[in-house]
Amino acid sequence: MLDEQRERLRTVLAQQRHPLLFVTLSGSHLYGFASPDSDYDLRGAHILPLREVIGLREGAETHEQHSNDDGTEVDLVTYDVRKCFTLLLGKNGNVLEAIYSPLVIYTTPEHEELKALAMRCVTRYYAYHYLGFARNRLKQVSHQQPLSIKSALHTYRVILTGLHLMRTGELEANLRHLNAVFRLSSVADLLARKQAGGDKAQLEEGAVAPYEAEWRRLLGDLEQSVESSALPVKPDAQAQADLNDLLIRLRLQTV
Known part of the structure; x- marks a missing residue:
């Protein structure tokens, strides 16, 4: 990302009511096939103050x-830190990808602590997140x-991210990087066509069947x-215990 793009996105964060733990860029920019007309999908975590989680009126x-x-167009979604950590332990790949996105818009020292812990919470059953997403x-x-073409690329991306995670224990959300490993000619062709045609580019009528067969194989x-x-x-x-300690420290900072 260019510095001016990052600064422009940070202006959106200035409007947030609660302190932020981190915000990163997701969507097509993270997946490696953004076009000039692509939206900006920001994902992250905010910190509800203690008074909004222990009283009758919850934040x-x-x-x-x-x-x-x-x-x-900018789409910002943040979860309270407790929900973020709970989703992480609940095998939510979207949260995992947001935590580790290299396209960082806002970060904190505690975000770095979270990154040191999060992969230790990943299990083989994270595959079910990617399986469910792909089946849908x-x-x-x-x-x-x-x-x-964008939809076709998203389908490849989610399957290959899950497969790579299961095989290597490493999270990789960028389809270009993934295809350097899987070397699928279909993906290389679609990436080139998406770059040329933008978000509105479409497959020809009747051209879906070969891709669908490959998706089912993968x-x-x-x-x-x-x-x-x-x-x-x-x-x-121990990672779970450390996450709990981190959550408590984050809450106490808001007192």
Whole structure:
């Protein structure tokens, strides 16, 4: 990202009511196939003050803000830190990807602590997040005619991210980096067409079947990887305890 783009996105954060733990860029920019007309998807965590979590009137666990500045659409979603940590332990790949996104818009020393702990909470059952996401995308494909190239790339991205995580224990959300490992000619072709045609580029009528067959093959590989993965079956107990301590410290900072 250019520094001016990052600073422009930071102006959105200045409007937030609660202190932030981190905010990163997700969506097509993180996945490696953004176009000039792509929206900016910001994801992160905010810190509800202690008085808003121990009383009868609880603060909002989820904040959403949608804005359009001179044609640039920005979609910001943040979770309260407790919800963020709970989703992380609940095998939520979206939260995991937000924590580790290299496209950092706002960060704190505690975000670095979280990054040191989060991968120790990842288990082989994180595959079910990616399996569920991919299966839903395959259901949608049958109703999207013609299918956008962006949608096809998202389907590849989610399957390959899950498969790579199961096989290596490493999180990689960028489809270009993933395809340097998987070397799928179909992905390389779609990436080139998306770059040329932007977010509105579409596949030709009847062209979906070969991609769908490859998605189903890769989905089968992901299903099998659950049992063969070297990832643990439970989060690291000490990492969970350290997450709890981090949450308490973050809350106490708001007193």
